[in-house]
Amino acid sequence: xPKPVRMPxxxxxxEEGTLxxxxxxxxxxxxxxxxxxxxxTDKATMELEAVDEGVLAKIAVPDGTEGVKxxxxxxxxxxxxxxxxxxxxxAVTSEPAPKKKSPQAEEAPMPATSAPKPEAMPAQASPxxxxxxxxxxxxxxxxRLAEQGGIDLSRIAGTGPKGRIVKRDLEGAPVTSRRGxxxxxxxxxxxxxxxFKEIPNTNIRKVIAERLTQxxxxxxxxxxxxxxxxxxxxxxxxxxxxxxxxxxxxxxxxFIRAAALALMDVPAANASWxxxxxxxxxAADISMAVATERGLITPVIRGADTKTLAExxxxxxxxxxxxxxxxxxxxxxxxxxxxxxxxGMFGIRQFDAILNPPQAxxxxxxxxxxxxxxxxxxxxxxxxxSCTLTCDHRVVDGAVGAEFLAAFRSYVEEPARILLKEAxxx
Amino acid sequence: MAESxxxxxxxxxxxxxxxxxxxxxxLGLKTVxxxxxxLGGICLNWGCIPTKALLHCSEINHLLNHLDDYGFSxxxxxxxxxxIVARSRAVADQLSQGVAYLxxxxxxxxxxGRARLAGKGKLxxxxxxxxxxxxKAAHILLATGARAKTLPGLEPDGKRIWTYMExxxxxxxxxxxxxxxxxxxxxxxxxxxxxxxxxxxxxxILDRILPVExxxxxxxxxxxxxxxxxxxxxxxxxKKLKQIKGGLSASLKIDGKAETVxxxxxxxxxxxxxxxxxxxxxxTKVKVEKGHILVNEWLETGEAGVYAIGDLVGPPWxxxxxxxxxxxCVERIAKVKxxxxxxxxxxxxxxxxxxxxxxxxxxxxxxxxxGFEVRVGRFPYRGSGKAIALGESEGFVKTVFDKxxxxxxxAHIIGTDATEMIQGYIVARTLEATEADLxxxxxxxxTLSEMLHEAVLDAYGRAIHF
Numbered sequence: 001x002p003k004p005v006r007m008p009x010x011x012x013x014x015e016e017g018t019l020x021x022x023x024x025x026x027x028x029x030x031x032x033x034x035x036x037x038x039x040x041t042d043k044a045t046m047e048l049e050a051v052d053e054g055v056l057a058k059i060a061v062p063d064g065t066e067g068v069k070x071x072x073x074x075x076x077x078x079x080x081x082x083x084x085x086x087x088x089x090x091a092v093t094s095e096p097a098p099k100k101k102s103p104q105a106e107e108a109p110m111p112a113t114s115a116p117k118p119e120a121m122p123a124q125a126s127p128x129x130x131x132x133x134x135x136x137x138x139x140x141x142x143x144r145l146a147e148q149g150g151i152d153l154s155r156i157a158g159t160g161p162k163g164r165i166v167k168r169d170l171e172g173a174p175v176t177s178r179r180g181x182x183x184x185x186x187x188x189x190x191x192x193x194x195x196f197k198e199i200p201n202t203n204i205r206k207v208i209a210e211r212l213t214q215x216x217x218x219x220x221x222x223x224x225x226x227x228x229x230x231x232x233x234x235x236x237x238x239x240x241x242x243x244x245x246x247x248x249x250x251x252x253x254x255f256i257r258a259a260a261l262a263l264m265d266v267p268a269a270n271a272s273w274x275x276x277x278x279x280x281x282x283a284a285d286i287s288m289a290v291a292t293e294r295g296l297i298t299p300v301i302r303g304a305d306t307k308t309l310a311e312x313x314x315x316x317x318x319x320x321x322x323x324x325x326x327x328x329x330x331x332x333x334x335x336x337x338x339x340x341x342x343x344g345m346f347g348i349r350q351f352d353a354i355l356n357p358p359q360a361x362x363x364x365x366x367x368x369x370x371x372x373x374x375x376x377x378x379x380x381x382x383x384x385x386s387c388t389l390t391c392d393h394r395v396v397d398g399a400v401g402a403e404f405l406a407a408f409r410s411y412v413e414e415p416a417r418i419l420l421k422e423a424x425x426x
Numbered sequence: 427m428a429e430s431x432x433x434x435x436x437x438x439x440x441x442x443x444x445x446x447x448x449x450x451x452x453l454g455l456k457t458v459x460x461x462x463x464x465l466g467g468i469c470l471n472w473g474c475i476p477t478k479a480l481l482h483c484s485e486i487n488h489l490l491n492h493l494d495d496y497g498f499s500x501x502x503x504x505x506x507x508x509x510i511v512a513r514s515r516a517v518a519d520q521l522s523q524g525v526a527y528l529x530x531x532x533x534x535x536x537x538x539g540r541a542r543l544a545g546k547g548k549l550x551x552x553x554x555x556x557x558x559x560x561x562k563a564a565h566i567l568l569a570t571g572a573r574a575k576t577l578p579g580l581e582p583d584g585k586r587i588w589t590y591m592e593x594x595x596x597x598x599x600x601x602x603x604x605x606x607x608x609x610x611x612x613x614x615x616x617x618x619x620x621x622x623x624x625x626x627x628x629x630x631i632l633d634r635i636l637p638v639e640x641x642x643x644x645x646x647x648x649x650x651x652x653x654x655x656x657x658x659x660x661x662x663x664x665k666k667l668k669q670i671k672g673g674l675s676a677s678l679k680i681d682g683k684a685e686t687v688x689x690x691x692x693x694x695x696x697x698x699x700x701x702x703x704x705x706x707x708x709x710t711k712v713k714v715e716k717g718h719i720l721v722n723e724w725l726e727t728g729e730a731g732v733y734a735i736g737d738l739v740g741p742p743w744x745x746x747x748x749x750x751x752x753x754x755c756v757e758r759i760a761k762v763k764x765x766x767x768x769x770x771x772x773x774x775x776x777x778x779x780x781x782x783x784x785x786x787x788x789x790x791x792x793x794x795x796x797g798f799e800v801r802v803g804r805f806p807y808r809g810s811g812k813a814i815a816l817g818e819s820e821g822f823v824k825t826v827f828d829k830x831x832x833x834x835x836x837a838h839i840i841g842t843d844a845t846e847m848i849q850g851y852i853v854a855r856t857l858e859a860t861e862a863d864l865x866x867x868x869x870x871x872x873t874l875s876e877m878l879h880e881a882v883l884d885a886y887g888r889a890i891h892f
Contacts, residue, residue: 139858141833148831159764167833167858168766 002082003052004073007061010041011330015157017041018066018203019074024056030077037074040066040203044297044333045326054079066203071163138165145170204295215357219273220393223352226405228412230368230383236415244310252288252342253313255365257418258411259340260284260304262404269404270337272358273394287336287356288316290323297323298356300336309418340365350386360395361404364388385412432458434759435549435563437541437705440467441474441745442736443569444525446752451532453760458561459534460541460551465525468571468737469745471518472591477614479514480594481778484621488780495817505622511595537561542706547731550706565731565759568705568719569752572698572737575717580606580667580694586674587667590615593693600624604676604689606664608635610777612695613647617779620656627657627687629678634660636777640789640838642804642824647840650781650820659687667692700738723767725755733759747773771836774852776845781821784848787836787855790826799829801861803885805877807841809892812872818842823881825851832860837881843874850878861886 007017018040024030034050054077061074068074136153138146142165146153151173158165201209233254241248263270263284271280284305287298299319301312322328339356344367353364366386373382387408391401411418434450436443439461450457464471483505490503529536539553541561549561574589576582582589593615602625605612612628613636620626628635628651634644635651635658648658659680666677673690699717711728713720719734721727727734733755736748750768757765777783793800807813807821821841828835837851854864864882869875876891883889 140860140863141831141858144860145831159766161764 002057002076002078003054005036005048005050005052005075005077007068007070007072007074008039008048009070010039010046011334014041014070014330015155016067016069019061019063019068020045021063022059023047026056026059028056030054030056040326041330044204044328044330046329050077052077052079054082136165137163139167141167142170146173149173202294204297208295211357212354215355219355219357221355221390222393222398222401223388223390224398224401224405225350225386225388226409228385228387228409229373230385230412233412233415234368234383236419240309247310247313247317249309249313250316251344251368252340252365253309253316254412254415254418255340255342255363256286256288256301256304256312256316257307257309258408259338259363260286261411261418261421262407263338264305265407266400266404268400269361269391269396271360271395272337273360273392274358278395281337283337285335285337287333287339287359288319289339289341289353289356290320292324292326294326297328297333298336298339299323299328299333302335339363344368344385350388352388353390355390355392360392361401362390363408364390432456432535432561432563434458434565434567434756435460435541435561436567436569437549438467438569438571438736438738439465439525439529439536440569440571440736440748441469442571442738442748442752443467443567444529445749446567446569446735446756447534448528448532449753450756450760451534453756453762455756455760457532457534458537458563459529460537460539460549460561462538462540464522465529465536466518466522468573469748470521470525472594474745475521476514476518476594477590477618478778479517480510480618481614481780483510483513484618485780487623488621507596507599507622514594540704542704543710543712543729543732544706565733567752567755568727568732568734568738569736569748570701570705570738571748572700572717572743574694575697575699576694577606577664577696580664580692580696582694586669586691588691588693590693590695600689600691602673602689602691603627604629604674604687604692605695606692607695607697608658608660609638609695609697610636610775612693613651613777613779613783615693615695616651616656620651620654621780625657625689626655627659627689629662629664629676629687630658630660631663632660636783638775639777639783639785640824640836641791642822643783643785643838643840646822647779647781647783650840651779654780659685698737698743700740702738724758725751742770742773742775744773744775772852772855774848776848778845781841782844783838783840784844785836785838786848786852787834788826789836789838790824793826793828793835798835800835801827801829801885803827803881803883803889805880805884805889805892807874807877809880810872810874810877812874812876813842815872816842816874823847823877825881825885827861827882827885832862834859834861834864834882837878841874847875847878850875 010017020038020040022037023035030036030050031053032050035047036050037048038045039048056075057078058076060076061068137158138153139160143153145167151170153165156165156169156173159169160166237249237251237254267280270284271278283303285300285302286304287300289296289298301315304312319332322332336359338359339362341353341362342365343351344365347367349369350366351364353362355362364387368383368385370381371384372379373384389401389405433455434457436447436457436459439459443459444465447457447459469475487505490500493500537551539551539558541549541551543566544550547562547564549566550557551559551561580587584592590611599622600619603619605616605626605628608628608630616626616628634641635648636644652658659678662678662680664676665679668675670688673688674692676687678685678687700719702714702717702719707714710732712732713728718740719727719738721734721739725733725735725739735751735755737743754765754768771787774784774786788796790800790802803825805823808819813819818841821844824838825834826836827833834851834855837848839848861882867879869879880889880891
């Protein structure tokens, strides 16, 4: 019997993914461990390895197909000596065809690198029509409850037999249609708009949109800003980098560690909201926002309070590189208890960040700039940096946020304390 | 006996324990089952199965006495109670041997004896009051079942005051019988003995018989039983039960008034209590409350690696509930994916009296109390062509739907073959069918099951045949 190759679940929450590209062609021999295809998940592109040995007899899902459900057969492997005619017996053709990406996306799995062609527009069928083509397994009752409650079943993972969506799966499901109504853009007839090109939304773009919209609408947030003087830190960094060979510490590495240490001092800021409890984390896993061509992603430096600056530096470089290449593994970007977003390198002086759910705080770090400051009735020049903490008010009150920022500033302004903690004297 | 190390040790070979053991073996767990008396447990030996054999015989007697209704006549209809009882014992024996075979087929070691917890992952086995070995197992599943609950002053003596055990093997037909408790067990014995000709009085402390069933079903059942000559006393409690010459005299208080009822025998059927004693629970974190072991939704006790299922952990006291718990507990242990805790609203209850009673899910009252706006459908047996052809036109089918979602919240049947038919609604509930799916389903004609369809149609004002 031909063996199916199935769409893998590359993360616990993954429900569907995009088959970016096949790395083997039909008819090619494969052995276990061979790279078969690249799968684009919500957040990254990953390679699918062969488990079985044989001949890749039939590719059921072509390059660039998006919305392929987890566990759906994507290809069939024949064992040695098996006749290709056995493929006919297998349910190769009965699998419903997942929706096809628009043609321009098919040519280039990384849409941002190639300019989409405007003439591809007519090929886009209505999203409704496409949705109908994918079979969703759900009980009649679940279907009716979803319809009545405005719940999009395609976003729900079923826990019934063979992943069927049943009533219990709908409990607590987000009401998508109501949110859709709220978020509807102002209507505008196409005639009034200049000509445009449409860029298909990647999975990562969709996830950013969904999560940030939700957190922006549902979470009461407030912002606290503070200025830090960086001269001492910059001088310590300079000395350290002169001594270090290879890796060079970045200012951001210091901020990651300072934030981690401050979180240990003010654990109430290292937390997330739950319906019945607030979860206060015992480790400072710092998510760092990395801009990539595909969109923002936040790889995690775990236990940053226990790592040396050199370790943090090395890890953050490695993670940023992987993020830009789209090669992060789920465990490298999932989780995290606190986020730092740094736009200082772009010359941004100050900004407010949107929370990275479910975390209760995110720190927006601006550029260090030389400024005149007044101290003891004297004007002097110092390198000043503004940073702004966004807080989930359900979890963190103003005083807690302020306490955290004060602690953060004290580490930044007295970098010896960062180093002392590092050496175990803290 | 040599000491062995197992993945799973099951204590008790009833419908919870033996089913759990077989499922465990299917999942590749090395399994041992310890049973003190008889494989198959109470269900198979002293419960579900032998009573069904007895009830069938009593229904045959009823039919033979109503042959004229069908155009037959026969003279000198007699029965031999000892043969009827012997047949029921033979049925139980056959099935008990069947269980032994199934366990063997599934390569499950069976140890005869009494098991007690003896430290982490360990059981001691006692046989004929002597230590007969030890069993070590990573997981221990307690499935020791339950026994009849007794009330002070109503202690069964096995001669005139019976529990279900003695009631199942009468040496002679009681002239008159007082049945205390009107749950499934009490009602089945009432039906059995009445159909064989005994005078039967049922005493129920609540305001209706079969108190877990839908009120309409209780009311209908009471009328049907009274028509058969069973005396039913509700809101009645027994103050005193004393031995008199040739029988018993019960002092009752019925709705506040005192009354005396005499009977040759009495059956105490006031519920059951878990067999929690002498299991070596002392010093463990296994908690016992009101005669049952406390477990979470995965049947885990307070002690890691010790699980409990079935009657031992509480109501509903039903063999199929025990079996299902056994399976899900074992699947959880074996880390099978997609296992879910038991949803008791999907556990059907059946009473095999004449008429039969079967139900699943919520009663109408419970659904309303739970805040549902309901749509209720009813269809009487007398509207069914098949029921009339069979001469079984007594009974009805009732459905309770959530008005908003169309979920079938509950279904209730009283009448012939109710217990065989209820599965249609159970499947519908488990698959989460709505009224639309049930309405669309084509039922075969002529069958009693058409009434299941009609009772759904009726909930939406669309019944055809009534």
